[in-house]
Amino acid sequence: MRRTDRLFELIQILRDGRLHRGKDLAERLEISLRTLYRDMDTLIASGIPVEGERGLGYMMTAPITLPPLNLTLTELEALHLGLAVVTKAADPELQRAAKTLSDKVDAVLPEDRAAPATGWGFAVYPFAEAARGFVHMAPLRAAIRSRRKVDITYAAPDEPETRRRVRPLQMEYWGRVWTLTSWCELRNDFRVFRVDRIRTLDVSFETFEEEPGKTLGDYLAQMD
Known part of the structure; x- marks a missing residue:
């Protein structure tokens, strides 16, 4: 299973809001505990609202949405389609603009959902794939x-x-x-x-x- 697919599966498992032991997650995905820890670090670094630590377990603490922007699904679709196109453009200035737009989306998230420097969710899946x-x-x-x-x-x-x-x-x-x-x-x-x-x-x-x-x-x- 590719790493992006594992990350998606982890999100699907954790969305029930319950505490999951790292060992159980690793066995379910048929990976080593060390690999599971690396995957969880990636999700957390990407701004996915997951809390936990090695030896105790992990749980999702909030749904993944953008409530403060009041965006509809269609508006989100348009936003990310546009960013996907721009990030493939040859013009470096437009590519930088796409990055700053992503940063602005991150900046308006609630305080308890603020993303780190890597960006909210954007470090996990490449635009071309989505x-x-x-x-x-x-x-x-x-x-x-x-x-x-x-x-x-x-x-x-x-x-x-x-x-x-x-x-x-x-x-x-x-x-x-x-x-x-x-x-x-x-x-x-x-x-x-x-x-x-x-x-x-x-x-x-x-x-x-x-x-x-x-x-x-x-x-x-x-x-x-």
């Missing part, structure tokens, strides 16, 4: 609003691509990386997909109604 998923953002938003099922081809780490039909429920932002929370009809369970790992996406004409056990509320209750 930008691959932007093409799917608009159709996913539309499918969530209209409650239409979508067919995706998904490339999970170290696994062959799978074709799935899912009920899209919610998109979330994790510091450059966007995820889709959904009900997966292939697995008959909730699944969270990294949007940048969706290779193809087709919005079907089939709609879905809320069913007990398959709603966003059920998923959030399960996480609690």
